[in-house]
Amino acid sequence: MFVGVSHTAxxxxxxxxxxxFYRDILGMRIVSDVLLEGxxxxxxxxxxxxxxxxxxxxxxxxGEIQLIQHxxxxxxxxxxxxxxxxxxxxxxCFTVKxxxxxxxxxxxxxxxxxxxxxxxxxxxxxxxxxxxxxxxLEVMEFMTGYDGRAVLKTKD
Numbered sequence: 108m109f110v111g112v113s114h115t116a117x118x119x120x121x122x123x124x125x126x127x128f129y130r131d132i133l134g135m136r137i138v139s140d141v142l143l144e145g146x147x148x149x150x151x152x153x154x155x156x157x158x159x160x161x162x163x164x165x166x167x168x169x170g171e172i173q174l175i176q177h178x179x180x181x182x183x184x185x186x187x188x189x190x191x192x193x194x195x196x197x198x199x200c201f202t203v204k205x206x207x208x209x210x211x212x213x214x215x216x217x218x219x220x221x222x223x224x225x226x227x228x229x230x231x232x233x234x235x236x237x238x239x240x241x242x243x244l245e246v247m248e249f250m251t252g253y254d255g256r257a258v259l260k261t262k263d
Contacts, residue, residue: 114163114171115199117242120184122160122176124239129172132216133201135164138171154180170201185241198235198243206232206248226250 119125129135144158159177191197203209210224213236221235233247 114173116173116175117199117238117240118175118177118182119240120176121239122162122174125174125176126162126164128239129164129174132213132218135166135172137162138165139163143175156180166201172199189241189243198245200233200245200247203246203248206234206246209246210234 117125126137130137140160140162142158143152143161148157149155156179157177158179159175162174163171164174165171189195189197206224210220214220218236221237224232224234226232230250230252231247232250233245235243235245237243
């Protein structure tokens with residue numbers, strides 16, 4: 108039985124730049140910083156001769172992001188201009204308290220925001236932006252009366 112999601116892994120082009128973004132701008136804290144290599148890692152990841160730095164960052168109320176920078180395997184850049192209807196993972200969504208404060212803080216730190224805070228009829232507010240490697244990120248604040256199942260309901 109699946110009971111939760113442990114973390115989301117993101118391969119990055121520049122670990123220090125990504126740490127600065129997720130830690131210093133988004134406010135996550137580093138919980139581990141390790142070198143991934145050896146036969147066990149090769150088996151788990153399915154990559155022969157893998158050598159990578161893995162930094163896991165966490166939020167105070169749960170949720171982790173794992174940043175991975177490979178040293179001996181050159182990855183191709185993520186799809187440019189990935190759209191919400193494209194196949195695959197199209198964004199990562201963070202839940203927040205006080206979305207207006209988060210929006211203003213990100214704007215003050217120079218993060219390019221895709222839109223202003225939008226209010227959804229399903230009782231949440233959100234906006235989106237990208238990380239240094241163009242990974243789409245969304246921020247969402249639930250409003251009073253939010254019912255996540257409402258998204259699945261259709262009009263009669």
